[in-house]
Amino acid sequence: MERFISDSPEETVEIGKKIASYLKAGDCVLYTGEMGAGKTHLTKGIAEYFGSTDDVPIFHFDLFRINTLDDLYAIGFFDYLDRGGIMCIEWSENIPELASYLDGRCGVNITKTGDNSRVIEYIPQEELC
Numbered sequence: 001m002e003r004f005i006s007d008s009p010e011e012t013v014e015i016g017k018k019i020a021s022y023l024k025a026g027d028c029v030l031y032t033g034e035m036g037a038g039k040t041h042l043t044k045g046i047a048e049y050f051g052s053t054d055d056v057p058i059f060h061f062d063l064f065r066i067n068t069l070d071d072l073y074a075i076g077f078f079d080y081l082d083r084g085g086i087m088c089i090e091w092s093e094n095i096p097e098l099a100s101y102l103d104g105r106c107g108v109n110i111t112k113t114g115d116n117s118r119v120i121e122y123i124p125q126e127e128l129c
Helices: 009-020 039-050 069-074 096-101
Strands: 002-006 028-032 058-062 086-090 105-112 118-123
Touching: 002 009, 009 039, 009 118, 028 039, 039 058, 039 086, 039 105, 069 096
Parallel strands: 028 086, 028 105, 058 086
Antiparallel strands: 002 118, 105 118
């Protein structure tokens, strides 16, 4: 696990770029963190790191209102698994069984420690439970 401290949305974007340097096509990033923790800013950093190239597309899923595997099938989520991109998945904890469908997954936990401060923990696949 690697731990980062962010004191602003801009720093969170920069941390996203650092985390992106660990990723490759086909990886799935599973975020946990309360509303407003900075998950979208982190995804913005990942997307900026890879630029606008089609070589590694970024697929961003916000599962806040998604609660079942049937919901995921309905929105076409599983169609993206074989597209060779990086999947950034917010609120993945809403569907605990989702992780068993994903290869190359890693975790990112974001904890708010103040109005703008965050502790961001990157957990590589080999350390995920």
